[in-house]
Amino acid sequence: MKRLVAMLAVSVLFAGCGEQQEQAPQEQVSPEIDGEQAAPVKEGTLSLQESAGAAEGRFVSGDDVVAFRSREVEPGVFSVDVSLHGLALNALMDPANGAGSLDGFAEANGADTQIVDEDRAVLAGFSAALNRDLPQGDAASPAAKYLRRSVSLWAEHPSSVELERTVLGERGRGYTMLCSYAKCGGAYTGSCSSWNWYSYAKHDCQHGGFDATINQQIAQLGNHGTCSGDEYYYSSGWKCGEPDHWSRPKVYGNCFGRCGGGCGGDTQYTVDATNHDGCVRNGHALASAYCDDQFTSASDDELYAGNCY
Structure with a gap:
């Protein structure tokens, strides 16, 4: 099977701060998502036991049962196994060296x-x-942290990306941190009295390349609010929802730029994760093939990048 190395060097442009916060009305906008609606999240019960260097258990949601185990197989090297629906998933990670592999099979x-x-x-x-x-x-x-990161990555894994692939990355080469842009008013959380804009979250798709302004967003990264589990965008005031390929709209909320979906258990803010959010929150479905390159580029970020706080 073809193996994929997810490495990316990215340059960024920066925008200033200082605009005043405006109250965000609760107006919902439904984005286009490539003609398909994602399946709803299935809630359930987690049973997890930890021992020295290991975490294992089950997650049960109705008739769906997930069995999992994460363990340190060598000093600093972790293996994560997850089983569901007759599907076996494995992640082998050496985070200190930014090296690992993913696999999945029947x-x-x-x-x-x-x-x-x-x-x-x-x-x-x-x-x-x-x-x-x-x-x-x-x-x-x-063991629990790398279980959480692996599962978060698989939860966003597009069907059009092969499960068996190599994931390599190191800070400054494979991934670039954006911790400072996750702050507004000097804080990582809470509402923003002033802004700290990042320019630009960007992707390429059927509408154009990375340089197309409709594929770019000006984003306030970080955990600074959410509206019904969504983000805010600016259009004559802050509105709740996701703009669909507007020219460089301002957006914030729902932990924009954070690895994983929304506000997860880790706090990694990176260039590639920001670009992935800028794709799946800009008129494309979570598992859209148009966002495959952003997903694969952000994979090493999610598995290996350190937490901002």
Whole structure:
């Protein structure tokens, strides 16, 4: 099977700060998402036991059962195994050296397979349970933290990206941190009295390349509010929803730029994660093939990047 190395060097442009916060009305906008609606997140019950260098258990959502195990197989090297719907997923990670591999196959016969909407719905519920029940950030044990990061990545995995691939990345080469842009008013959380804009979150798609202004957004990164689980955009005042390929709209909320979906259990803000959000929150579905390159570029960020706070 073709193996993919997800490495990206990105240059960024910066915008200033200082505009005053305006109250955000609760007006919902439904974005175009390539003609498909994502399957709803499936909530459930998490049972997790930890021992020295390991975390394992089950996540149950109705008839869906996820079995998982994360363990340190060598000093600083972690193996994560997740099983659901007859699908076996594995992540092998050496975070200190920014090296690892991902794999997925049918448990019955070892054949190649893919994550589909029904799998993503269960994995998203599993990921939400890990974010809820595990200690935040580096307070979680390493085995639990890399379990959480792997599951978060699989929960967003497009069907058009092969499950078996190599993931390499190191800070400054594979990924670039944007911790300073996750702050407004000097704080990582809370409402913004002044802005700290990042320019630009960008992607390429059927509407044009990275340089097309309709594929670019001016974003305030960080955990600074949400509206019904969505973000805000500016159009004669702050509105709730996601603009669909407008020319450089200003956006914030729902932990824009953070690795993983929304506000997860880790606090990694990176260029590639920002660009991925700038794709899936700009008229494309979470698993849209148009966002595959942003997803693969952000994979090493999610697995290896350090937390901003």
